[in-house]
Amino acid sequence: MxxxxxxxxxxxxxxxxxxxxxxxxxxxxxxxxxxxxxxxxxxxxxxxxxxxxxxxxxxxxxxxxxxxxxxxxxxxxxxxPVNHVCLSLPAGAFDALRARLREHGVPVSDIGHDSFGARGEARRNFYFRDPDGNVLEARHYGE
Structure with missing residues (x-):
């Protein structure tokens, strides 16, 4: 860049x-x-x-x-309403975030696959809310 x-x-x-x-x-x-x-x-x-x-x-x-x-x-x-903010993470950080959210009692959506974003198709993604109701998406593109 x-x-x-x-x-x-x-x-x-x-x-x-x-x-x-x-x-x-x-x-x-x-x-x-x-x-x-x-x-x-x-x-x-x-x-x-x-x-x-x-x-x-x-x-x-x-x-x-x-x-x-x-x-x-x-x-x-x-x-x-802003629909959501998306965080793009490496695969390991994606898994660690999902585990950390669950550990803190934050509900998360099911894992989605092949969602389009800034870098093309993301392999996996999920959504969660912050305590104020803002929706965030987490995704990763590669391995």
């Missing part, structure tokens, strides 16, 4: 309790939390979790929706 190619930087998820959401994504999904202490201290508007070296999920407090003013009507996006 080159520096002038388009990349996904972040996705903002509305959550009721950003600290609890960061804990879920750390413990159950295995993502690194960012700025949680700063958020708790009132020094950052929201915490995040790192998906990879280039992408994060921002965990925006639903209570701040009415103050969202980047575009007219932005506050109305709170509660608007």
């Amino acid at each position: 080159t520096n002038n190619s388009t990349r996904l930087d972040h996705v903002v998820l509305w959550v009721a309790d950003p600290v609890a959401a960061a804990g879920f994504y750390e413990r159950s999904v295995g993502l690194e939390p960012l700025r949680v202490a700063e958020f708790a201290a009132g020094e950052a508007p929201f915490p995040s979790v790192r998906v990879n070296e280039e992408s994060i999920l921002d965990l925006a407090p639903l209570s701040s929706a009415e103050r969202t003013r980047m575009l007219p009507g932005s506050a109305d996006s709170a509660g608007h």
Whole structure:
């Protein structure tokens, strides 16, 4: 990938309790939390979790929706359904995530096969929800 190619930087998820959401994504999904202490201290508007070296999920407090003013009507996006966010993992990490979610009591869907995505057909995939109802998909493409 080159520096002038388009990349996904972040996705903002509305959550009721950003600290609890960061804990879920750390413990159950295995993502690194960012700025949680700063958020708790009132020094950052929201915490995040790192998906990879280039992408994060921002965990925006639903209570701040009415103050969202980047575009007219932005506050109305709170509660608007995004169908799901998909995490692409190597096969071993895919299996480890599914096991970790079950270990933490997070319901997961059945395993699907040959689902189309950014890199073509994924060999396996499954879905789960975070505590705020956001739907995530996990998938892997190769061995």
